[in-house]
Amino acid sequence: MPATLSLKDKVRIATGTAPDPAATPADVPDQLADIKGTEQVTPPMNQTVMEWLERYNDEFDDALPSHIDRSTFFAAVRSLLPTLAKCTPASALDALLACARFGLVPDGRHAAIAREGKLARFIPMAQGYVDLMCRGEVQSVVVEVVREKDDFTWVPTAPLGKDLVHVPARGMKSERGEATHVYAFVWFRNGNRSRAVVLDREDAEEIRDEHSRAYQEAVAEGRDDSFWHRFFIQMWMKSAVRRLPKYVRMSAEVTALMKADEAGQAGQLQSYCAPDPEAAALVADAEEAHAAAEASQDAAPPNPTTRRLPVKRSQPRRKAPRRARRGRKTPA
Known part of the structure; x- marks a missing residue:
């Protein structure tokens, strides 16, 4: 070359x-x-x-x-x-x-x-x-698919920890029914959790139709070989992850x-x-x-029983006057 x-x-x-x-x-x-x-x-x-x-x-x-x-x-x-x-x-x-x-x-x-x-x-x-994401302050990212027979509740205005409940139904994916929602949230290294992003099927189809040029061209040409055609669920999951920056500071x-x-x-x-x-x-x-x-600002205060390091004084310590011993006369 x-x-x-x-x-x-x-x-x-x-x-x-x-x-x-x-x-x-x-x-x-x-x-x-x-x-x-x-x-x-x-x-x-x-x-x-x-x-x-x-x-x-x-x-x-x-x-x-x-x-x-x-x-x-x-x-x-x-x-x-x-x-x-x-x-x-x-x-x-x-x-x-x-x-x-x-x-x-x-x-x-x-x-x-x-x-x-x-x-x-x-x-x-x-x-x-x-x-x-996990190379920074994010500990882990949860991305899950909800299906028709799953027990799923999402209340975006509820406090964290009570806003989202997902209990998958027993059985294989085919037995749990069609996918209805995808959600994603982040666990931070400090133990906190982010807000959840939830996308239903209509949301995913809207993202696909409006933002995927490859899908638009495939439809116009009568093809079904775009990534949205072949891997709809995976692209749906990625779309949910891509919306996490609304709640997470990204690197x-x-x-x-x-x-x-x-x-x-x-x-x-x-x-x-x-x-x-x-x-x-x-x-x-x-x-x-x-x-x-940032972590150093959240550190616990020092243990009061811990020995303090010596501090240099700006002025010399004043010596206290010596007391006379009992029974001993001081010179006139």
Whole structure:
């Protein structure tokens, strides 16, 4: 790859958005420069895609956090090769770099890479949002699906702890009936709980119809292959988690993830919404220091039986006059 190309140039290869077509590097295989949207993908094509991605090993090493190595990340990517082979190489690189920079593995549980036409898109799942939230002051995130036969009550004006009751019915999911609601709330490290976000099916369908460009395009073209078509419950759960910022102070990393998610829905580049690894580390250190400072203000008062440290006095202590001993005369 020519040294004069920036990362921005690399991810805009073959998308038609590059400022100068001559900037396309000569070492990009012809079969990758213009991938046709055919249904059949041969194993050699899959291998070609993987070999092309491995040319960006340095970029992925820089993007991935220390707890995820490139081999682990690429192991998950290999199962996506049939999908990536139908996408433009630039969009595949953009989606995978965005996923890597957030420290998420595209395993379908934490994040996914979806194909929309010829474009690859990074889709953070509900568990991916939960993982990023729990890197800060959040202890855990509860996201549950309510079904028809469950005992469920939600009173948003009631005090915390009495506002939401959910007792799942016994049996398999199919025996509990169709999903009716999804709710999410947060437990903080200090033991407190946030308000709950509750979305019914109508809320989820409204979010899907108004905000998912991929779903709108699929409906217009008579297709049913969008993520909302195939994974409605998972997208419903993610929508509930995405509304938690109404009640929870989110970290800069979670805020950036939401922006990358929205950029993908709008068909825009996503990797540039992801935080720079070095900047993200500095922000994480600052947030940790802030949390420690907040915790110190809630610390218990010192034990009164604890021995006090000596204090330096600004003025010397005055000596008390010595008493005369009994039976001894003082000199005149």
